[in-house]
Amino acid sequence: MTTRAELTEKIIAHKVFNDIKWADVAKAVGQSKEWTTAALMGQISLTKDQIAKVDNAMGINFSDEEVALLMTVPYRGSLPTAVPTDPLIYRLYEVVNVYGTTMKALIEEEFGDGIMSAIDFTMDISRTEDPKGDRVKIVLDGKFLPYKMY
Numbered sequence: 450m451t452t453r454a455e456l457t458e459k460i461i462a463h464k465v466f467n468d469i470k471w472a473d474v475a476k477a478v479g480q481s482k483e484w485t486t487a488a489l490m491g492q493i494s495l496t497k498d499q500i501a502k503v504d505n506a507m508g509i510n511f512s513d514e515e516v517a518l519l520m521t522v523p524y525r526g527s528l529p530t531a532v533p534t535d536p537l538i539y540r541l542y543e544v545v546n547v548y549g550t551t552m553k554a555l556i557e558e559e560f561g562d563g564i565m566s567a568i569d570f571t572m573d574i575s576r577t578e579d580p581k582g583d584r585v586k587i588v589l590d591g592k593f594l595p596y597k598m599y
Contacts, residue, residue, distance in 0.1 A: 453518050457491045463509050477506035483572040488519075491527070495519045556593075565591035 475485035478499050487493050500519050504511050533539045556565065569592035577584040
């Protein structure tokens with residue numbers, strides 16, 4: 450039996466070996482590159498129709514078992530360690546550690562007591578040219594959900 454982690458490794462290996470871009474797969478699926486990549490990394494479930502589009506775009510030929518895994522609601526946030534060791538993921542973790550309380554204070558000042566949804570949410574990752582070195586731009590856009598009183 451294949452695990453979801455093994456299927457993720459298979460998808461990534463196939464992508465690399467065949468020089469496939471996440472943006473191209475996303476276009477075929479009809480979703481953003483961020484959403485599609487998260488789904489194929491095991492963080493979001495896909496529909497049968499979306500899986501067929503992924504399969505067509507990548508040429509993986511998923512088995513019935515793999516289709517079932519891709520349709521299963523995942524265990525989200527399943528990084529292999531409590532503190533990430535991958536340098537890029539660690540830097541994002543560092544941003545939240547250093548600026549998380551600032552973000553929380555500013556969001557609460559603007560919106561009140563609540564959270565930013567990670568369900569009613571979009572993300573956009575883009576490149577901005579800069580003479581001192583290109584910059585990574587990450588936009589997180591989530592619905593504000595106030596805590597309710599009862």
